[in-house]
Amino acid sequence: MLVQLSIKNFALIDDLNVSFDAGFTTITGETGAGKSILLGALSLVLGKRADLSSLKDGSTKCVIEAEFAISNYNLKRYFKDNDLDYGQQTIMRREILPSGKSRAFVNDTPVTLDVLSTLGRLLVDIHSQHQTLQLTDNAFQFRVIDALAGNTDLLDNYGARLHEYHLASNELERLIAHKNEAEKDLDYNSFLLQELENATLNQGVVEELEAEYEALNNVESLMELLSNSHQLLNEEQMGILSSMTQLKQLTQRLSEFGKKYGNLNDRVQSIAIELADLGNELENLSEAIEPNPERLEKVNGELQLLHDLFKKHQVNEVDELLAIKEDLTQKVGTSLNIDDTIQQKELEVTQHKKDLQEVGTAIRQRRQKAIPMLGKKLTERISSLGMQAASFKIELFPLEDFKRNGMDGLRFQFSANKGSQYGELKKVASGGELSRIMLAIKSILASYEKLPTLIFDEIDTGVSGEISNKMGEIMKGMAHNMQMFSITHLPQVASKGEHQFKVYKEEIGNTTSTKMKRLIGxxxxxxxxxxxxxxxxxxxxxxxxxxxxxxx
Structure with a gap:
């Protein structure tokens, strides 16, 4: 509910501060007094775009504040999702600076214009003759029918299932596209994978193979070196082991002359044991080594394969080849198993489709029951508004695919006179007729859903007499469930207001200002x-x- 509106430095308004009450409020004033200015200011704080022409004094900023009581609007989730401080009394503020920049705030928190306008639409619904074209919008027509049908929970359920269906369908399309693409690459990826599987890919394998290759490729030099080393150790006269035997004997005798000589002897004895072991190992290696051209060729082939793979895949390490191998294994495996995955996803899509059809059918059945009731209520309301011969023809028909609000199409047709053919509202209804139909529909909606503050901006233009009196009664009746404003030129409508304000101009010196006051008595x-x-x-x-x- 709009509680208070403050306007500073906007168009012809210097400084205006006005409070509003619940129920039905009418706003009157002469043509040109500034009623449209008042509505323009409210539209700005509700998120409409602005320009410098909004400023009365171009050197000072324009500030518009609107305070709302929002405890009945279930907006806590919206405030949380947008990181706003929730308060049952919420203030929306718009500032337009002399530089042309615009700033928006909700409870003193800076917000984008999108956040402000979305919140504004949840709090205030402004209707003028031009905005009655909403009547011709299929989404609005469905909203009216679904309100009467009580489809809110079913539509929420349908929306969640539709989201799941789209996710599954998109994934199925992606899998099929991936399969088509993968089939082109399967043979090549399989070939690359086979090459990597034929290679020995272990940590340090290159170093090991290179060392073995060097040994096999230089076997004669190795044999000569091992033989010479073994001979140097074991030669009978001048060999190291022969000399070592003599040295052991000498240090053994020295050890008898004290501990320090004993330690020396221990070291010599240890070296002798090591040299003897070394001699045995040299002998074993010398006896084991022999030319092996077959092994040399195999090692050379393995090394060449690894270097070819490094070059082909443009890498330098075995770890990188292993990563490529793992990726290729996954791609080939996916290609080979994708048919099973596609089949499972097709079953999932089919189930989602079945669930959607079940909920969509339930929505359709409720709509079919609500349509006659809506037609009857509309005909009664517009008849009381001077359109006794008017009638509606509302047709629901099934669609092949799933739409955002169900599986149905809707034809909302109107005839203003008996015997006239039915046609689309925008083609056969005049502006005045659209205004009265909108009022009738909004009055019906007010009984079925919680509507925001509703402002009718001279939608009663061109209406007079008993019809205007009835329009006022309808608005007053709607105000029992919501806050209602009507900007009007008709005394019959203005008199129905529980509260009445007058917009007028006041000339002070060489300046003209728009003012607004509450009328009483x-x-x-x-x-x-x-x-x-x-x-x-x-x-x-x-x-x-x-x-x-x-x-x-």
Missing amino acids: DERVQELAEMLGGKSFSDSAVSHAKQLLFEN
Whole structure:
């Protein structure tokens, strides 16, 4: 509910601060007094884009604030999702700077214009004659029918299932596309994988193979070196082991002369044991080694394969080849098993489709029951608004695919006169007729869903007499469930308001300002009398004005 509106430095408004109440409020004033300015300011704080022409004084910023009571709007989730401080009394503020920049705030938290406008649409619904074209929008027409049908929970369920269906369908399309692409690459990837599987890919394998290759490729030199080394150790006369035997004998005798000589002897004895072991190992290696051209060729082939793989895959390490091998294994495996995956996903899509059809059918059945009721209520309402011969033809028909709001199409047709053919609202209904139909539909909706503050901006233009009186009664009835405003030129509508404000111009010196004040008592009588008879209203206009007020 709009509680208070503050406007500073906007168009013809210097500084305006006005409070509003629940129920039905009418706003009146002469043509050109500034009612559209007031609505323009409210539209800015609700998220409409602005420009420098909005400033009355181009050297000072324009500030518009609107305070709302929002405890009945279930907006805590919206505030949380947008990191806003929730308060049952919420203030939306818009500032337009002399530089042309615009800033928006919700409870003093800076917000984007999108956040402000989304919140604004949840709090206020403004309707003018131009905006009655919403009636011709299929989504709005479905909203009306679904409100009467009580489809809110079913539509939420349908929306969740539709999301799951789209996810599964998109994944199926991706898998099929991947299969088609993978089939082109399968043979090549399989060949690359086979090459990697034929190679020995272990940590340090290159170093090991290179060392073995060097040994096999230089076997004669190795044999000569081993033989010479073994001979140097074991030669009978001058060999190291022969000399070592003599040295052992000498240090053995020295050890008898004290501990330090004993330690020396221990070291010599240890070296002798090591040299003897070394001699045995040299002998074993010398006896084991022999030319092996077959092994040399195999080692050379393995090394060449690894270097070829490094070059082909443009890498330098075995670890990188292993990573490529793992990737190729996954690709080939996926290609070979993708048919099973596609089959499982097709079953999943089929189940989602079945679930959607079940919920969509339930939505359709409720709509079919609600359509006659809506047609009857609409016909009754517009008949009371002077369109006694008008009627509606609402047809629901099944669609082949799943839409955002179900599986149905909708034809919402209208005939203004008996015997006239039915046609689309935008083609056969006049502006005045669309205004009355919109009022009728909104009045019906008010009984089925929680509507935001509703502002009708001169939608009663071109209407007079008993019809305008009935329009006022309908608005007043709607105000039992919501806050309702009507900007009007008709005294019959203005008199129905529980509260009435007047917008007027005031000239001070060389400047003109738009003002707004609440009318009470005789002020309302005088305003209504002026609306009935002009500035020079008669006693009969006053009497008529009082009659309008007292009847309400």
